[in-house]
Amino acid sequence: MAVDERIEKLYKIISDSDNIVFFGGAGVSTESGIPDFRSQDGLYMMKYKYPPETIVSHTFFREKTEEFYEFYRDKMIYEDAKPNITHYFLAKLEQIGKLKAVVTQNIDGLHQAAGSKNVIELHGSTLRNYCMSCGKKYGLDAVLKTSGVPKCECGGIIRPDVVLYEEQLSEVDIERAITAIENADVLIIGGTSLSVYPAAGFIRGFSGSSLVLINKSATSYDRNADLLINMGLGEVFGELDKRF
């Protein structure tokens, strides 16, 4: 199938449905200037003492908190990043009653910044932080406008409300994501290597009519897609955005 035909097919799928769920990952935000993990210019290709998944793990956070924050401030927080066409297009689809939920592995808050309401953040958000001792909530500035290990007024360590590797996802979010996907008629998966579990496993519960997969590189789920588009999300949704 030629590219134009694929985009036309996606246009038809979206036009015909009012029960779409989008499942995405870091590739949704690369066009906002936030590097993903596994692309050519992703964080894996940059040379660090440890791979990114080691640094953003529970053990590393506990044992090398200061080093964690060094990497985290430098590579995981993008204060000035703005939503891109993919975030805006998905927000529009929700607003016109076509899209029921965005399930994201991202922690950058850009779906909400674009206006999406029902966003399930499986891995939390860098925008929320809290004290590990007293629970007091903090915004991004508590991490960004400080150096070293950020501390609460009570003396406790402030940590991001993100799910680090080795940590459990919230039960509520798991339930919401699984329910949304199970009840969806169309599932659009985009910008994710589908290699981070359990998040990537949730798409298996989909039993609707069309599974669409838009990703620049191949994934282990490609063969399950009814429509596979190996292109940048911005290119695909930029084209469709004009028509909704």
Ligand SMILES: NC(=O)c1ccc[n+]([C@@H]2O[C@H](COP(=O)([O-])OP(=O)(O)OC[C@H]3O[C@@H](n4cnc5c(N)ncnc54)[C@H](O)[C@@H]3O)[C@@H](O)[C@H]2O)c1
């Ligand atoms: N923006 C963020 O919040 C952010 C950034 C980096 C990592 N992370 C976290 O790291 C983990 C990484 O897993 P993942 O699967 O989300 O990311 P990943 O890096 O493993 O995979 C990203 C995928 O997106 C594709 N891609 C990149 N840009 C694209 C584009 N413009 N259009 C289409 N496809 C594109 C790549 O080919 C790759 O397969 C996640 O748990 C996530 O929470 C989040």
Ligand SMILES: [Zn+2]
């Ligand atoms: Zn405190």
